[in-house]
Amino acid sequence: MIKLLNLKVKDEVYEILSSCKGIIMPEKRLDFIDLSLGGKDNMVFEVKYEVEGKGEVVEAIVTRCKNGIVVNYTDVYMRRRDPDSLIIGDDGETDKQRYKDIYGDNFERVRKETFEWLKKQELVVYGFYAGGKEHGYPALVIAPLNAAFFGFALADIQGFIPKSEFEKIDVFEPKAVIYVAPPFRHTHFNGKQVVVHNRLNGVHEIFSYNLYPGPSAKKGVYGVLLNIGEMEGWVAAHASTVRIVTPYDNVITIMHEGASGGGKSEMCQQMHREKDNRVLLGENIITKERIYLEIKESCEIHPVTDDIALVHPSLQKGSKMVVKDAEQGWFVRLDNIPHYGTDPQLERLCIHPPEPLIFLNLEGVPGSTCLIWEHTMDEPGKPCPNPRVILPRRFIPNIVDEPVEVDIRSFGVRTPPCTKQKPTYGIIGMFHLLPPALAWLWRLVSPRGHANPSITQAEALSSEGVGSYWPFATGLMVKQANLLLEQILQFTKTQYILIPNQHIGAYKVGFMPQWITREYLAKRGNVKLRPDQLKPAKLPLLGWALEYMKVEGTYIPKFLLQVDLQQEVGEEAYMEGAKILTEFFKKEIIKFKTLDLHPLGRRIIECCLDDGSIDDYVSLIK
Numbered sequence: 001m002i003k004l005l006n007l008k009v010k011d012e013v014y015e016i017l018s019s020c021k022g023i024i025m026p027e028k029r030l031d032f033i034d035l036s037l038g039g040k041d042n043m044v045f046e047v048k049y050e051v052e053g054k055g056e057v058v059e060a061i062v063t064r065c066k067n068g069i070v071v072n073y074t075d076v077y078m079r080r081r082d083p084d085s086l087i088i089g090d091d092g093e094t095d096k097q098r099y100k101d102i103y104g105d106n107f108e109r110v111r112k113e114t115f116e117w118l119k120k121q122e123l124v125v126y127g128f129y130a131g132g133k134e135h136g137y138p139a140l141v142i143a144p145l146n147a148a149f150f151g152f153a154l155a156d157i158q159g160f161i162p163k164s165e166f167e168k169i170d171v172f173e174p175k176a177v178i179y180v181a182p183p184f185r186h187t188h189f190n191g192k193q194v195v196v197h198n199r200l201n202g203v204h205e206i207f208s209y210n211l212y213p214g215p216s217a218k219k220g221v222y223g224v225l226l227n228i229g230e231m232e233g234w235v236a237a238h239a240s241t242v243r244i245v246t247p248y249d250n251v252i253t254i255m256h257e258g259a260s261g262g263g264k265s266e267m268c269q270q271m272h273r274e275k276d277n278r279v280l281l282g283e284n285i286i287t288k289e290r291i292y293l294e295i296k297e298s299c300e301i302h303p304v305t306d307d308i309a310l311v312h313p314s315l316q317k318g319s320k321m322v323v324k325d326a327e328q329g330w331f332v333r334l335d336n337i338p339h340y341g342t343d344p345q346l347e348r349l350c351i352h353p354p355e356p357l358i359f360l361n362l363e364g365v366p367g368s369t370c371l372i373w374e375h376t377m378d379e380p381g382k383p384c385p386n387p388r389v390i391l392p393r394r395f396i397p398n399i400v401d402e403p404v405e406v407d408i409r410s411f412g413v414r415t416p417p418c419t420k421q422k423p424t425y426g427i428i429g430m431f432h433l434l435p436p437a438l439a440w441l442w443r444l445v446s447p448r449g450h451a452n453p454s455i456t457q458a459e460a461l462s463s464e465g466v467g468s469y470w471p472f473a474t475g476l477m478v479k480q481a482n483l484l485l486e487q488i489l490q491f492t493k494t495q496y497i498l499i500p501n502q503h504i505g506a507y508k509v510g511f512m513p514q515w516i517t518r519e520y521l522a523k524r525g526n527v528k529l530r531p532d533q534l535k536p537a538k539l540p541l542l543g544w545a546l547e548y549m550k551v552e553g554t555y556i557p558k559f560l561l562q563v564d565l566q567q568e569v570g571e572e573a574y575m576e577g578a579k580i581l582t583e584f585f586k587k588e589i590i591k592f593k594t595l596d597l598h599p600l601g602r603r604i605i606e607c608c609l610d611d612g613s614i615d616d617y618v619s620l621i622k
């Protein structure tokens with residue numbers, strides 16, 4: 001039994017912990033393995049619940065493999081995050097959907113029903129620090145013991161306090177509590193992923209009514225940090241960060257932001273190579289022409305953050321942003337690992353980890369080795385687009401634990417193919433340079449992009465929302481927009497770039513643009529691009545396009561820098577794509593034009609609505 005005397009919580013939490021059938025607080029990370037399988041001798045375990053009106057429902061199947069446990073959800077819908085899962089249960093300031101507006105009742109009734117259900121369960125309970133122990137905030141997890149794999153996932157992503165250490169803490173007063181009640185998905189929410197944020201005075205409650213860790217164990221905790229930041233005046237950026245060291249010991253740090261699927265995890269990965277060690281830059285989807293590059297010696301990759309970068313005021317010390325990882329483990333998507341040999345370093349780490357890992361949406365055969373290119377099938381011939389592994393930071397080679405200064409902020413966008421026959425917004429070149437005002441606009445709009453593998457969505461172009469973290473935020477959009485603008489104004493020595501992934505015009509490129517750009521900028525030694533290398537893009541929203549780009553003695557074809565030069569695209573299709581992007585931007589930014597918006601933000605938005613030029617944007621922030 002845990003030492004309740006040091007736990008300073010509401011009476012309702014004490015009642016749950018004192019009335020439940022039993023409590024386990026893990027001491028070691030490896031304790032979660034046996035708990036997740038219902039016992040040390042079990043090879044397969046069904047996470048199931050009795051649901052009124054449905055009988056026994058199996059939510060997930062957990063399999064013990066040599067290199068970890070593999071979790072597979074029986075419902076295909078549960079294998080990706082629903083972007084509309086967040087609901088507000090309180091009456092505080094918010095632009096998000098409220099529980100009472102959707103269901104016509106206050107959340108308090110279901111909140112109490114959740115507590116009563118938890119009182120009848122065996123529970124796994126532990127504390128952690130949201131955002132990390134040094135700059136973070138104490139938090140508590142209360143989950144049913146038979147869903148210990150969910151607790152394992154959360155503990156690997158956020159860290160956890162071992163039982164012996166927890167008992168030594170004089171007073172543990174959580175600023176956030178996560179309650180997990182899986183059957184409510186069926187009894188109350190028609191099978192949907194629902195995560196209710198209930199912001200009470202002094203504590204942020206998260207009610208996870210599903211077992212996919214994305215919207216709660218990961219993004220739910222992110223929502224807590226965003227809420228605290230909104231009150232205190234700082235932002236937790238939705239970004240990966242990587243320190244790149246060239247063969248000549250030049251060092252540059254890039255922070256890569258973007259909506260889900262925008263290439264954040266990939267920015268921290270090694271460049272993918274062919275069997276002959278060449279780099280496949282792109283393949284024409286019509287002619288099947290392939291463009292290769294010879295890059296003999298790649299830069300060293302020193303990962304800093306994977307998804308959430310703390311831009312905490314206590315870290316800042318000058319005109320360059322300083323960031324630190326807000327997480328203890330990374331929720332890495334594996335859809336871009338289709339076969340053996342794609343990413344040898346990641347494959348080696350997952351096949352022979354220092355300790356067993358937790359895998360999701362991958363084939364799991366009891367007692368075998370889980371292979372990260374064997375993705376679970378959603379249906380025959382259609383692999384799940386969202387296979388995952390959770391990697392504790394301490395397992396990752398060359399990991400950077402200390403705060404770092406950011407030299408370049410990039411923004412990633414998933415782009416579809418663009419051709420004369422089917423014009424689309426896939427008109428972004430290898431990379432574009434953005435003035436600060438435009439960089440802010442891209443973070444306001446944050447296009448979710450083409451064929452997003454991480455979430456359930458329609459194919460149409462849509463917005464992830466302000467900062468690309470809006471699906472996880474609980475407050476006001478305009479407040480977040482103002483914080484992002486003030487951040488840009490504060491860090492004056494930062495450069496901003498825009499990088500596509502998946503397609504450049506008629507060329508399928510995957511994540512190669514960001515890997516090539518990463519190499520190119522690092523080997524330049526953070527020298528600013530020369531004026532003769534830049535030209536205003538035909539679409540002002542794309543800032544400056546490159547006139548040339550030379551990588552290890554080879555020029556990148558100009559039609560990959562300026563998409564209108566591709567024969568398969570041409571100027572007319574490019575301008576059709578420009579129209580799609582322009583109309584999308586105008587539709588999304590108008591909602592920010594309120595009295596509460598920063599005056600400079602209003603001028604930037606008006607510039608966009610008036611079809612301003614690149615020079616107009618430059619003049620707004622000098």
